[in-house]
Amino acid sequence: MGRPHVMVIPYPAQGHILPLMSFSRYLAKQGIQITFVNIEFNHNRIINSISKSSHGDYVPNRIKLVSIHDGLEDSPEERNIPGKLSESVLRFMPTKVEELIKNMISETSGGTIISCVVADQSLGWAIEIAAKFGIRRAAFCPAAAASMVLGFSIQKLVDDGLIDCDGTPRVNKTIQLSPGMPDMETDKFVWVCLKNKDSQRNIFQLMLQNNKSIESTDWLLCNSVYELETAAFGIGGPNILPIGPIVLAHHSLEEESTSLGSFLPQDRDCLDWLDRHIPGSVIYVAFGSFGFMGKAQLEELTIGLELTKRPVLWVTSTGEQPPIKVGSDRIRVVRWAPQREVLSYLAIGCFVSHCGWNSTLEGAENGIPFLCIPYFADQFINKAYICDVWKIGLGFDLDERGEFTRLEVKKKIDEVMRVDGECKKRAIKVKEIVIKSASKDGTSYENLDKFVNWIKSLVN
Numbered sequence: 222m223g224r225p226h227v228m229v230i231p232y233p234a235q236g237h238i239l240p241l242m243s244f245s246r247y248l249a250k251q252g253i254q255i256t257f258v259n260i261e262f263n264h265n266r267i268i269n270s271i272s273k274s275s276h277g278d279y280v281p282n283r284i285k286l287v288s289i290h291d292g293l294e295d296s297p298e299e300r301n302i303p304g305k306l307s308e309s310v311l312r313f314m315p316t317k318v319e320e321l322i323k324n325m326i327s328e329t330s331g332g333t334i335i336s337c338v339v340a341d342q343s344l345g346w347a348i349e350i351a352a353k354f355g356i357r358r359a360a361f362c363p364a365a366a367a368s369m370v371l372g373f374s375i376q377k378l379v380d381d382g383l384i385d386c387d388g389t390p391r392v393n394k395t396i397q398l399s400p401g402m403p404d405m406e407t408d409k410f411v412w413v414c415l416k417n418k419d420s421q422r423n424i425f426q427l428m429l430q431n432n433k434s435i436e437s438t439d440w441l442l443c444n445s446v447y448e449l450e451t452a453a454f455g456i457g458g459p460n461i462l463p464i465g466p467i468v469l470a471h472h473s474l475e476e477e478s479t480s481l482g483s484f485l486p487q488d489r490d491c492l493d494w495l496d497r498h499i500p501g502s503v504i505y506v507a508f509g510s511f512g513f514m515g516k517a518q519l520e521e522l523t524i525g526l527e528l529t530k531r532p533v534l535w536v537t538s539t540g541e542q543p544p545i546k547v548g549s550d551r552i553r554v555v556r557w558a559p560q561r562e563v564l565s566y567l568a569i570g571c572f573v574s575h576c577g578w579n580s581t582l583e584g585a586e587n588g589i590p591f592l593c594i595p596y597f598a599d600q601f602i603n604k605a606y607i608c609d610v611w612k613i614g615l616g617f618d619l620d621e622r623g624e625f626t627r628l629e630v631k632k633k634i635d636e637v638m639r640v641d642g643e644c645k646k647r648a649i650k651v652k653e654i655v656i657k658s659a660s661k662d663g664t665s666y667e668n669l670d671k672f673v674n675w676i677k678s679l680v681n
């Protein structure tokens with residue numbers, strides 16, 4: 222009997238690659254062979270980051286990292302042009318993935334049997350390609366079930382007159398898809414990008430196409446926790462299987478410190494720095510893999526943080542420095558932190574976050590209260606979960622220009638970091654829910670087990 226072989230295809234962005242890599246590592250641990258497909262640009266960044274890693278990062282035996290070309294130049298300038306990446310994902314990636322599968326299964330190159338393709342939920346075309354080759358398939362959603370369900374509701378939103386056929390809101394309104402779900406503002410729907418209509422149209426069309434493509438998947442996995450999103454899973458139906466947080470599935474001390482899949486090497490010295498601080502005292506500031514804050518807001522945030530007189534650990538993934546007074550030992554700036562480990566340190570008192578879904582889960586899993594500065598896409602939904610549904614964090618009150626001030630920063634930080642405050646109490650409850658779901662007999666654990674058994678059954 223052979224080993225099952227799974228091809229994993231993430232959307233080419235950091236926040237998608239990391240959870241799919243965690244998923245792959247879990248499957249590899251169960252004896253499943255993995256081919257992990259990245260576009261060349263990201264593949265090279267990952268390999269480069271492994272080679273610079275000081276703590277023995279490694280690629281597990283059963284995971285093979287492969288790359289395909291995405292039709293773009295390597296220059297970051299070209300890659301940063303809005304819409305370029307999503308266009309290449311639609312135009313170039315499908316042909317390359319098809320070639321790769323054809324090559325792998327052809328007799329001349331060993332005739333590998335691919336038991337299943339696990340594709341990012343946003344890559345519906347990958348599901349269609351797998352179907353064409355008669356390969357079983359699963360879609361993996363690295364976002365909240367609420368975001369996915371919003372995508373499934375597009376036709377209804379058009380019918381209800383809330384958006385037009387390009388996804389542009391017809392009215393500015395706050396809606397709730399079902400009781401218990403987070404509020405959503407029509408002008409902040411995941412695809413809405415009023416400054417770049419072409420980009421919005423591409424994303425919107427892609428979502429519509431995906432809805433169709435994933436109808437043919439054997440599984441629709443979601444990196445979320447049933448108990449945290451009961452209402453969304455309720456309207457999504459039983460076909461959506463919550464298995465998150467997937468990082469908890471391959472949890473072990475040795476693996477905790479590997480950053481396989483990161484584009485940048487981790488700065489691990491900040492862990493020693495954290496060790497020197499008392500519990501609940503440090504503010505952790507990180508906005509995921511895209512930097513986004515304008516100069517003026519960055520300054521307000523920096524000064525607001527300085528006003529709190531608390532220690533700060535600040536990630537600047539783009540390398541852009543916050544305007545901190547030189548010599549201030551209270552503020553530690555790093556390019557890329559071992560975020561999950563950082564959040565597990567007792568010293569951390571709050572997480573100033575853009576509310577990317579991975580960051581949201583990582584804060585929740587560690588019982589850390591949030592201060593939310595969402596910027597785009599699904600971050601507004603995640604913020605609504607944090608502030609209104611789970612009540613483990615706060616947002617900023619914005620002034621008439623839509624901006625926050627330094628005094629607002631100080632006020633909210635002081636409020637959220639109160640040890641006996643409501644946010645902290647709730648955050649500890651939410652942590653328990655998350656850990657329970659991912660532990661033996663928990664919902665996520667059981668669902669993952671079901672999926673692994675199915676994969677294993679494919680070789681019988």
Ligand code: UDP
Pocket residue numbers: 235236237239483507508509510511536538556557558559560561576577578579580581583
């Ligand atoms: N991350 C990290 N080190 C950092 C900053 C972020 O390892 O210094 C990881 C973080 O743990 C998370 C991912 O990068 O898993 C970011 O994903 P998220 O969905 O939060 O944001 P995105 O980058 O997609 O906007």
